[in-house]
Amino acid sequence: MHSHASATKALVVAVGVTAAFFVIELVGGILTNSLALQTDAIHMLTDVVALAYALVAAWFAQRPVSLRRTYGYYRVEILSAFLNGILLWAVVIFVFYEAIQRIQHPSDVQSLNMLVIAVLGLVANGLVAVTLSRSRNTSLNLKGAFLHVVADVLGSVGAISAGLIMFFTGWYQADPIASILIGVLVFYSSGKLVRDSVNVLLEGVPSHIDVSAVERRILGMKGVKDIHDLHVWSIADTRMCCMSSHVVVQDNTDGRELVTKLIHILKEEFGIDHTTIQLEDENYPKAASEH
Numbered sequence: 001m002h003s004h005a006s007a008t009k010a011l012v013v014a015v016g017v018t019a020a021f022f023v024i025e026l027v028g029g030i031l032t033n034s035l036a037l038q039t040d041a042i043h044m045l046t047d048v049v050a051l052a053y054a055l056v057a058a059w060f061a062q063r064p065v066s067l068r069r070t071y072g073y074y075r076v077e078i079l080s081a082f083l084n085g086i087l088l089w090a091v092v093i094f095v096f097y098e099a100i101q102r103i104q105h106p107s108d109v110q111s112l113n114m115l116v117i118a119v120l121g122l123v124a125n126g127l128v129a130v131t132l133s134r135s136r137n138t139s140l141n142l143k144g145a146f147l148h149v150v151a152d153v154l155g156s157v158g159a160i161s162a163g164l165i166m167f168f169t170g171w172y173q174a175d176p177i178a179s180i181l182i183g184v185l186v187f188y189s190s191g192k193l194v195r196d197s198v199n200v201l202l203e204g205v206p207s208h209i210d211v212s213a214v215e216r217r218i219l220g221m222k223g224v225k226d227i228h229d230l231h232v233w234s235i236a237d238t239r240m241c242c243m244s245s246h247v248v249v250q251d252n253t254d255g256r257e258l259v260t261k262l263i264h265i266l267k268e269e270f271g272i273d274h275t276t277i278q279l280e281d282e283n284y285p286k287a288a289s290e291h
Helices: 004-032 035-061 075-104 111-133 140-169 174-201 211-219 255-270
Strands: 224-234 241-249 274-280
Touching: 004 035, 004 111, 004 140, 035 075, 035 140, 035 174, 075 140, 075 174, 111 140, 140 174, 211 224, 211 241, 211 255, 241 255, 255 274
Parallel strands: 241 274
Antiparallel strands: 224 241
């Protein structure tokens, strides 16, 4: 896995290339009267905003823990991923609306010029996608940025396909239809990003952890009689996975040894690196909200 420093550098490159080509594609879309190019250019503008936001979030996430932010700033990246997913959905809705209008009222498109610009867009988007692909699993924030660029690659492919159809057949409705197909793919790809980021924000169980398996593993430890009030969550998708629980132990159990073993097992077998365990006997008082 690449470091967050290299991921941040990749984002800087992505912002620069995407911003430059947004201008080229927007002007080209207007001059050629291509909806596919114009909507792809608008999508690239949202990408510039999204990538810039992801860059700021990545920088914030590297700030140290403080007395006011005892978990650090990792969750800023999750907020960025969530907002990027919502932004993608907004773009899709806009594309659908414009495409339906164009299908109802088709207009001529300078297909050859559109093709040239779309091919250049594919090259630019491809370079950005390759740059971000190495870091896309660093965090949901980077994954969101990568999905934006992948959507741009699909947009360029769709624009090229529409341009070829229009150039050889003169069927100008291929332009808005391509936009709709691109929108469907973008909507589908961003769905998991939104779901994953919402799960982290709601402090749900990370997808790679089976709480029942964690419970069984703890109950299988020597000296453990019961476990309750077990919670597993994460501050970010790839960092600071947390667990808290109340463990009921048998009399004369070596608590220090048991907790030491549990911390090691939970880290090595489940990837839980921030553990809080309260050892109790059977008559220990319970809070009203414990389960």
